[in-house]
Amino acid sequence: MPIERGKLSVIISVEKLTKKFKNLIAVNQISFEVHEGEIFGFLGPNGAGKTTTINMICTLLSPTSGKAVLNGHNITKERNQVRQCIGLVFQDPSLDDWLTAKENLEFHALIYNIKRKTAKKRIDQILEIVELKDRKNDLVLNFSGGMKRRLEIARGLIHYPKVLFLDEPTLGLDPQTRNKVWEYIKDLKERENITIFLTTHYMDEAENCDRISIIDMGKIIAIDTPENLKKKVMGDIITVETTDNKSLSKEIENKYGKNVFFYDNKIQFEVDDSERFIPQFIRESKEDILSISARKPTLDDVFLSLTGKKIRDESASTMDGMRKMIRVRRMRR
């Protein structure tokens, strides 16, 4: 059973979890807790160790060292009990191509011990959400990459586990389907009090989370709510354009003591309080200001400032891109 701690009960607790592959340390002594009923996000670049961490918690990999407890069950000693509490949507393909869409879902319902009637209802409902209803009797073999992905998500949502792991669930989906899937997941979470453990590269998706853990090179470098993370790391971001950027940047550096970045013929820097800063700045500036704007930081900025890297930008991704990635992953094995 979950450990009560104040108001929040802890459903997953991870202590110094480590995984080594030969001489590569994929996950390095990470510790964190996930609270019951929250959406917990893992955010990090490729190879950060997100999937490896999930695989350990889900009993697919055994940790090199460290400990994790899920819903009161030790992940190395009570693997069968752990598996009874979880559901997973994998990052890599995991469908049976020689079964039809419906049969894949029925297999899942059967193996998760769902009553036939309930299963039928849920299968119909979820097939509707992912828009595969009229293809349900086709072999998965004949599906496109995006259709397979949708089916994969649908399958993960058929049984209602205590903790649902979603490893980059909406990777490669069109925005419309993404939104629909998210609505459904949030609704399900509320109705069934499911805890969601998510990894993602999409910043807007990460902002859906109650708490986010930023992971890089096998280490957790920050863990907090999206708002706090954004606050903790910096203030507002100001972008200015003038006729003479060089001299303005000197002025900003000397007068306000800010670090500036040049970007697209514009100057970017951070201030604590943009509402008060901008009027004063315009009044006192010696250069002609052509444009100025202020925005709140996004998780992208947070990530950049914490790791010095930009997270992989998936917004332009096509299905082609996704297929390529899958192929690369498969070859790695």
Add this chain to the structure above:
Amino acid sequence: MIRDLKGIYIIWLRDIKRFFRDKARLITGIARPSFYLFILGSGLSSAFGMFGGRGGDWYMDFVYPGILGMIIIFTSLFSAVSIVWDREFGFLKEILVAPISRTSIVIGKALSGSTLSLFQGIIMLFFAPLLRIQLNFFMIIKICLLILLTSFALTSFGILIASRMRTMQGFHMIMNFIIMPMFFLSGAMFPLKDLPKWLEYLVNINPLSYSIDAIRYVMLEDKIFLAHPLLINISVISIFAVTMITLAIFVFNITD
């Protein structure tokens, strides 16, 4: 316990469904026994027939259980490829995180392999009358039970190897290394009489020898091969089966 039984059934059912769905596999599954029987069986017995007298018929009687053994060993050992296949295509993960024990997965796979092997064995039995091999009802039942037991043992052996394999090529290579010697040193095609000591030793530790011997024991009046009593044959195969399934379960339970 009930969950485990249900888990076994679910794993078994999917494998069977897939076999009958994949037309290429189904056709090979039916064609291979017929092919071996007619080409190998008839070819070889007419060669023996040239030696005159009853040689041809006698050889057919002798080689029929051997070809049955060949089908069993191929189907059983290769049916474990489904584990490697599932791993390569990712479906194994879906099974591995499901709330069923690793043990029931292994047993389910062992049973589906045995079922498919029995299916092919039965196709072979249908051809028996065409080859002037006489079988009565009890003989057929006994043969089927022997096929099941042997197949269960061999499929478990296949699973044991497949559980540590990452690629299909690797699996096929190892399997060919195992199948060929096992087949030729089983007395399937020719009587193993007056062999050098070391070969005789290999024949005696080959579980397939005992299966084929047992099938011959049931089918033929002439006791022409190892001719152990049926009880000894069955005991040896059973011990092999129990050892293999136990090892397979143990190895499959290890997580990387």
